[in-house]
Amino acid sequence: xxxxxxxxxxxxxxxxxxxxxxxxxxxxxxxxxxEEALATVQSGGVDLLILDLGLVDIxxxxxxxxxxxxxxxxxxxxxxxxxxxxxxxTGLESGADDYMAKPFRFEELLARVRLRLRAQGVAAGEAxxxxxxxxxxxLRTRRIKVGTQEVDLSAREFALAETxxxxxxxxxxxxxxxxxxxxxxxxxxxxxxxxxxxxxxxxVGAEHFDTVRGVGYRLIDATAAGV
Numbered sequence: 001x002x003x004x005x006x007x008x009x010x011x012x013x014x015x016x017x018x019x020x021x022x023x024x025x026x027x028x029x030x031x032x033x034x035e036e037a038l039a040t041v042q043s044g045g046v047d048l049l050i051l052d053l054g055l056v057d058i059x060x061x062x063x064x065x066x067x068x069x070x071x072x073x074x075x076x077x078x079x080x081x082x083x084x085x086x087x088x089x090t091g092l093e094s095g096a097d098d099y100m101a102k103p104f105r106f107e108e109l110l111a112r113v114r115l116r117l118r119a120q121g122v123a124a125g126e127a128x129x130x131x132x133x134x135x136x137x138x139l140r141t142r143r144i145k146v147g148t149q150e151v152d153l154s155a156r157e158f159a160l161a162e163t164x165x166x167x168x169x170x171x172x173x174x175x176x177x178x179x180x181x182x183x184x185x186x187x188x189x190x191x192x193x194x195x196x197x198x199x200x201x202x203x204v205g206a207e208h209f210d211t212v213r214g215v216g217y218r219l220i221d222a223t224a225a226g227v
Contacts, residue, residue, distance in 0.1 A: 001025070001026065001027045002025075002026050002027065002047045002048070002117065003026070003027045003028070003029070003045055003046055003047050004021055004026050004027070004028050004029075004046075004047060004048045004049075004050060004113065005028075005029055005030070005031065005037065005040055005041065005046045005048070005049045005050070006018055006021075006028060006029070006030040006031070006050045007030075007031050007032075007033075007034065007036070007037035007049060007050065007051045007052055007055060007060070007063070008030065008032070008050070008052045008055075008079070009032045009033075009052060009054065009055050009056050010052075011032075013052075013102075014030045014032075015030075016106070016179065017050060017079075017106070017109065018030055019179075019180075020106045020109075020110065020179075020180055021110070021113070023163070023166055023167075023180060024110055024166070025166075026113075032055065032056050033055050033056045033057045033058075034055045034056075034057050034058035034059070034060065034062060034063040035057055035058065037049065037051065037055070037063055038063060038066060038067065041067060041072055041074055042070070042072070046074055047074070047075075047117065048074065048075045048076075048077070048113060048116055048117060049067075049074055049075070049076045049077070050076075050077050050079050050109075050113075051063060051064070051076050051077065051078050051079065051096070052078075052079055052080055053078060053080040053082050053087070053091070054080065054081070054082070060078060060080065060091075061090060061091065061094050064076060064078075064091065064094040064095045064096055065094050065095065067095065068094070068095035075097045075098075075116040075117065075119070076095065076096045076097055076098075077096070077097060077098040077099075077100060077109070077112055077113065077116060078091045078096045078098070078099045078100065079100050079102065079104065079109065080099075080100075080101065080102060081101070081102045082101075083101035083102075097116050097119075098112050098115075098116060100112060105182065106179075106180060106181070106182075107155070107156075107159040107181060130162065130165040130166060131165075132165055132168040132219060132221060133208065133220070133221035133222055133223045134146055134147045134208075134222060134223055135161075135165065135204065135208060135219075137158075137161055137162060137165050139162070142158055144158070144161055144204065146204050146205060151203050151204055152203075153200075153203065154199075156181065156182075156196060157196060157199055157200055157203070159181045160177065160181050160196050160197070160200060161200060161204070163177060163180050163181055164200075164209070164217075164219040165219065167219070168219045168220075168221070169218065169219065169220065169221075170218065170219075171212050171215055171216055171217070171218045172216050172217055172218065173215055173216040174193045174194070174215075174216050176216070177193045177216065177217075178190070178192075178193060181193075181196075193216075193217075197209060197217055205222065207220075207222040208220060208222050
């Protein structure tokens with residue numbers, strides 16, 4: 001399984017990223033210091049590093065420079081609140097493969113992770129097609145099929161469908177869907193989850209989604225249920 005190291009000194013952000021990556025089929029570990037990040041990468045077994053710049057000891061730029069100077073080619077995605085052009089250029093010139101500013105959407109980070117891993121020829125450790133009942137979601141082509149019929153989804157609809165198909169039969173709360181699809185910084189009082197579930201029901205069939213009153217939604221096998 002593909003191993004992603006998260007070097008982040010904010011526990012809340014590290015836990016959010018790790019949770020989403022694990023749900024997407026990756027193995028994760030987290031450290032809070034640059035020295036720990038360097039030691040972990042140097043010990044081997046890290047396929048990608050998500051790196052904050054403001055670590056508890058040394059700056060993320062220094063981590064990058066030392067990794068590249070030592071000949072390590074592990075892909076690095078910088079994830080930081082420092083969003084100036086100067087910082088972005090410095091990060092890329094120091095050896096980062098990608099640079100992403102906070103606040104961020106998890107689905108965008110996940111897309112960038114997959115892109116960097118594909119560029120490195122690393123297997124993502126996950127099935128390329130998710131199936132449940134009559135639904136088939138192809139993670140490579142970003143297409144969904146209902147039986148033999150292909151249905152077009154927006155990027156956000158696709159991310160929501162992917163979350164359901166990774167947890168078939170589980171009751172997914174609105175809060176969890178907000179966290180995994182829209183990101184930790186999204187307004188938890190929003191009804192956007194209900195709106196997008198309604199979009200999915202219209203496009204792939206309402207019979208695939210069960211409403212759990214006062215809690216959230218569940219993906220069901222409509223064929224098994226005889227719907």
